[in-house]
Amino acid sequence: MTTTASDGDRAPRVFVSYSWDSKGHTDWVLQVATRLRTNGVDVVLDRWDTELGSDLSLFMERAADTEYRVVAICTARYVAKADAAEGGVGYERKMITPSLMADLHSNRVVPVLRDNGDGTLPRFLGAAKYVDFRDQPYSEKEYYELLHELHGLQPTPKPRLGRNPFAAISSEDWGGALRHDPARYVEPALVETVTFNYDNNNGCYVIGAGDRSFTVRFSSAGYGSIHVYSDPSDIKSIALARGVTGPEQVGDASSYDASSRHRTARVGDAVILRNVNDHWAAVFINKVDNRDTGPTGEPQVTFNYVIPPVPSPEFGIDNCA
Known part of the structure; x- marks a missing residue:
């Protein structure tokens, strides 16, 4: 994943996987996807990237493309469809799972909790770390965490590795070096x-x-x-x-x-x-x-x-x- 998105070629590419639960839900997904694109994430969404007569199976197979991260909007209905391998969600799960099995350490799929109250994720995602968008409206802190993740940044940055405080000084000076360490x-x-x-x-x-x-x-x-x-x-x-x-x-x-x-x-x-x-x-x-x-x-x-x-x-x- 790239860490900057100064232009379309370098922007992180993201496929949004979700279920058509209701018009309100699909509009909510559209709003989040629009905001992500505004913030430099190259989002692929069915409402933008398909037309009447499009082969939807070919569109959904983009979820298998490892050049894309996948943002999975996990509602209760999405979880049920993924677990039962039903509909478009089930097909996308079938596309995603082989890449996850090939790399068990993969973080390619980012679960976003939407309205599943108990926080259950689809079985194919296991115990993946998720972003919680269940509040109405969702928390800006959680959105910021998602945006950092998609851009390859850490929401809580790891400090740089400092020098060994015991190097190049005698053992008699170790205590003083630590006491005065900034x-x-x-x-x-x-x-x-x-x-x-x-x-x-x-x-x-x-x-x-x-x-x-x-x-x-x-x-x-x-x-x-x-x-x-x-x-x-x-x-x-x-x-x-x-x-x-x-x-x-x-x-x-x-x-x-x-x-x-x-x-x-x-x-x-x-x-x-x-x-x-x-x-x-x-x-x-x-x-x-x-x-x-x-x-x-x-x-x-x-x-x-x-x-x-x-x-x-x-x-x-x-x-x-």
């Missing part, structure tokens, strides 16, 4: 709570991973306050959201003033970050201690954060789930 100050989750001694690592703490990675740089600003900067190379802008304590209060992140290099946030405020990949993060300041006020005598900031999986400034419930 990798200690990384949290790859999209939603988490962190307590950080901002005297360490030049005040920098990395949240998220891959294209959703943000280096948050802090410094002391007095009792109950903290400075946050846009200096790190992966940060495009920062803004302050006063009195915002949760993602449901953020709204449109692009509406906050991002014209300054740094912002001073108090406990109960949020800092809105935009990175160089045009992803957004909201960092909610819960507690700030300095040497005089902290129970340990260390300067610490406790914050929770949310990184929407989609590159959108809208911090709605779907985007932040």
